[in-house]
Amino acid sequence: QLQLQESGPGLVKPSETLSLTCSVSGGSIISSTTTEYWAWIRQPPGKGLEYVGAIFYTGITYYSPSFESRLTISVDTSKNQFSLKLGFVTAADTAVYYCAKNRLGDFDYWGQGTLVTVSS
């Protein structure tokens, strides 16, 4: 059974960079198909879900236009992990951040999520 687990600091100061890692177990991050990606989705407290971006195991990235200017998603196949870096954060970036396996059209496996608070 595929499992995903987010890790990283729970508190980030305004204007700094939010960094999270997603560790994948029970399966390889190296896809056997061309329609399997690894995504980040966030959910501000009490609000809805928001797509942040995704990466293919080869390193090809897909960024939501809402984050593109300050977002970097990377992959480390040797560690079966992928990571998110979001720069110049503000209080509006406070959210639960989920990593998920992204098939073409849906997100079929999710991590438990990690709350990141942006505050000085």
Added chain:
Amino acid sequence: QSALTQPPSASGTPGQSVTISCTGTSSDIGGYHYVSWYQQHPGKAPKLMIYEVTKRPSGVPDRFSGAKSGNTASLTVSGLQAEDEADYYCSSYAGSVNFYVFGTGTKVTVL
């Protein structure tokens, strides 16, 4: 890219059916056969309930069904059970610029 529009709430008694709508545009729901639905209990991660408009992942009860007409998708939960009380989100593929858009979410209450 704006969020897909869902009603804030829906409710029904045990055994009844409830249908949740999800309205988008021709750039998302109307343009692709990639609508999915997620169930989220408080404090938990979302769970995929429906994909590609009508398909159910293994383990999801057949009480859950999906449909689409034009720019609007819907999720029907038949034979409501207490454990169906949760937030539900729709999502649609939105092309090679915006990629994915989620709905505003619907809280389903089992009375």
